Amino acid sequence: MKTYIINMKTSEARREYVLKEVAWYACMDVELVEAVDGRLLSPVEKEERFDTGRFAFRYGEYPFPGEIGCALSHWECFRRLAESSEETALILEDDVVFTQPERVEKTIEKCDKLLKNKGTGIISLSFPYRIGSFGKRLEYDYYLYRVWKGFGMQAYLIHRVTAEKLLAVKPSVRADDYLYMNLLGIRMYGVLPWMSTGLSFKEISSEIQLSKENITYCRNIPFRYKIRNLFLKAADGAIYVWHVFFRIIMYVRQSK
Secondary structure (H helix, E strand, O other), X not given: OEEEEEEOOOOHHHHHHHHHHHOOOOOOEEEEEEOOOHHHOOHHHHHHHOOHHHHHHHHOEOOOHHHHHHXXXXXXXXXXXXXXXXXXXXXXXXXXXXXXXXXXXXXXXXXXXXXXXXXXXXXXXXXXXXXXXXXXXXXXXXXXXXXXXXXXXXXXXXXXXXXXXXXXXXXXXXXXXXXXXXXXXXXXEEEEOOOEXXXXXXXXXXXXXXXXXXXXXXXXXXXXXXXXXXXXXXXXXXXXXXXXXXXXXXXXXXXX
């Protein structure tokens, strides 16, 4: 299947690494996508390509250059899919690690078929959590679940209908804002246990350095966004309670 790999032009070590990583999988038709370096964008370019104001209203803080670049890089993959003849695509970041390589191709093939049957949606292969429903068995011991929250976008499948839907709105969120996508009406799914992780969590320092000292907070959030944010925090809390309850049920079932 069409596989877009996001890689910074200057990150030669990562590019060499990821091309070796995916060379094992005959199912992947690889196309490199040059990542956007948010640090190199002028203020005018940032405003033209990314809605920093809406981002600040949503999260209460202004985006880091790395967050803008990351989102724009994924949106570029959406654009390429939308302009292609492909129905679905696999999108990978250049530090992706597949935890069980011998199971990757069959599981991705099954996910691809499911996504095409649904005609829309995103299936995350890494770091989905806060489960919304009971799962559907895929291959081996992997299950597909509806997810409301997650983090990271190291590896996921996306349908072109979903890509077109995301492209219709100027990007204004973090690339891994699952909740935003759910609220946009996008069906978010996740494969559990996780099929992939990223070297950024182990060996390579993250491109986005988050620290309280560097955050610029937004002080003038419109009232409607304040109400919206309060509602989302309440919903997030309820989803978290459900997630804990669900995990307890799963643990009890597995221990029998």
